[in-house]
Amino acid sequence: MAEIVDLDAGTVFVGGGGAGYGTPQVLLLKYANRHGLIAGATGTGKTVTLQTLAESFSRAGVPVFMADVKGDLAGIAKPGGGDAKLAESFAKRAEQIGVTLDYQGFPVTFWDIWGERGHPVRTTPAEMGPLLLSRLMGLSDAQEGVLNIAFRVADEEGLALLDMKDLQAMLVWVGQNAKDLSLKYGNVSTASVGAIQRALMVLQNEGGDLLFGEPALELADMMRLDASGKGMVNILSAEKLMNAPRLYATFLLWLMSELFEQLPEVGDPDKPRMAFFFDEAHLLFNDAPPALVDKIEQVARLIRSKGVSLWFITQNPADLPESVLGQLGNRLQHALRAFTAKDQKALKLAAQNYRPNPDFDTAEAIQAVGTGEAVTSLLEAKGVPGIVQRTLIRPPLAQLGPIPDAERAQLIAQNPMGLKYAKTLDRESAAELLAKRAETAAAEAEAPAKAGDDDLWQMQPKAGRGRRYDPSIQIPAEKPRAAPAARSRASASDSIAITFGKSLARQLGTKTGQALVRGVLGSLFRGK
Known part of the structure; x- marks a missing residue:
């Protein structure tokens, strides 16, 4: 049986065939930074595919970041095989594909904006910037302009914006000096300042203020390897965060922007420096202004030269803008259901994104694949898109599903990141x-x-x-x-x-x- 990951050849085994399936599918690590798509209807196996790829990257020495929106990715920290029924099913699939299952756990660091189910993860208003903050608070163009003025004045006056109270105090000062500032920067409406303050209050009530503060997250703390050379798997607890989808999307966009701005150019490395998975990717683009969509497209296009592999996970490829979808060279399409005319149109559009296979109709295959199967197209030599194939996704090596809270708490306590990020700092700003x-x-x-x-x-x-002063x-x-x-x-x-x-x-x-x-x-x- 073949090895699942051949590090010498720089490949990751994604899935195979057997009777009725195409040739084995292998992801070339040198083309992984051309990004990827994992799509499919609910319950078709997207989460398992995500975990399988994350494990493969980690085994290849590539750090991984992924958001756990359903709370079922924590099991990657423990070896699989514990569930007898699941182990039997995976053994049959592994035999059909022709691979050996070597159950193992992976190094994991848990993160949580609220600091409840992972180490606190913070940034500062100065690092996030007015564009993403405006998106986060749903500001109008006029209000975004006032926020830009506040950031500009803060920079010129040497006033560091490190947490929520810094931003609030800066906006108060801008409102008090609106007349003077308007002469230099353009109209500063106190009504707009008040609207921004109210938006900050709403964000604070949702717990978003916990995102702002120090110590701010350092990317180097995510891009680590363990003693055995495996890449760190960073899991952001997002079950609670999904109740604030705008905060979730803005945080992920900020993190992607930070990777783009901080990492040096490396050209086309033999393997990515980091793999980044955007689950529920459609949330990144819901109600996003055109300027922000353009920024995402720009980052997706250029960040590959920084050695970062981006993977978008969503139900339908149509959830993503065409400009972004066109940047995704590696594609794993699980089943799509076409119950309505709109669904059928989306299915045909999805099928057109693949290099045709003369042996079957791509649209029919996308409807017919079962759970754990996918229609795949991975980049081949020289970056050429591979012919679409029906593929059985290889079973994961780690446990599927969540782990007990006690075990999670123990892993968090043992992680050295707790010493750095557990306590909030409040320096002069x-x-x-x-x-x-x-x-x-x-x-x-x-x-x-x-x-x-x-x-x-x-x-x-x-x-x-002996009395008060009497002007009379x-x-x-x-x-x-x-x-x-x-x-x-x-x-x-x-x-x-x-x-x-x-x-x-x-x-x-x-x-x-x-x-x-x-x-x-x-x-x-x-x-x-």
Whole structure:
């Protein structure tokens, strides 16, 4: 029997045939960074195929990232074969395909935005940027423009946006200085600032604020190998995250963008530097503005030269934009059902994406394949698309399905990433720096005011001393003073920052005051 993975030849065995099937299907690792598609209706075996490929990449020394949207990928950490009925079924398939099943587990790191079922995974508003944040909050074009101004000013003023409160404080400052900023950057509507603050509050209520903070995720911590040379399998717990599909999609897009921006060019490596699986890929494009779709297409087209292999998992290829679908050279199509005229049209379009096989009709084959089977086309030598074949997907080597919570917790506790990411850091950034500026401005504004009050005290008749200053008491004509008028002129020229600083400094006097400011300032601006 053949080995499942031949590392010397740089290949990954995907599936085979036997009677009624085509030639064995092999993924060439040097063309894996031409990306791939795993599609098919619910219950046709997409998740098993995803796990099979993830195992193959890990065995080849390629780190993997994948989102666990149903909670059933954690079993990859344990050897398979424990379920007797499933083991018998897999043994028959392995015999038919002609491979040896060598059950084994794989190195796993669990991640979770909420920090409940994995190590916390965080980024900063500065790293995510205004485009993805606007998508995350569903902002209008005008509101996105104001958010861009806030980021621009923060950069120019050296105000680091590291967490949610930094962004909120920066938006308050922008709203307070809207008139001055409008002269330099264009219209800054306080109504738009208020709408952004409300969107941030909604995001915070959904738990999205846990995504923002430090220490931010470092890609190097995902791109690791274990002692045996297997690539780390990074699993993002997404069962809860799927309840906030916009947050899920935005996080995955950010992670892909970070890979694109941080990794150096490597051309066409012998194997990918990392394999990235987008489950429920249609969520990446739902309600996405054209600018964002263009960015995804650009990244998908260019990230291959960074050595990253992208795999999109969805029910129907039509869920993906044509511009993105055209970048996916390796395709594994599980069964599609054509119950309606629309389904039949989608089926025909899916079949047209494959290089025809004279032995069968591709559209009929896509309807006829059973669970665990697929219609496949993998890139051959020189990157030429392979002729479409009916293929039995090889069985996975690790356990299928979830693992007990106790075992998961033990794996999380043993992973060294816990020492780095478990505790949140809160260093000095925009919120603290703006608070200090406000306190300084308030102190400077109160100093001349206090000096002026002392002068007026001295000017009171003796009979008036011992009481509050009474403006009705006449000041002797022989002692005119210019200080009040001068102070009035100074007061009239007070900047917006000083005026704002007086009230903000009083609120920031106590910890309770800080919480009050964060809770109340978002509602100061009403509008959109």
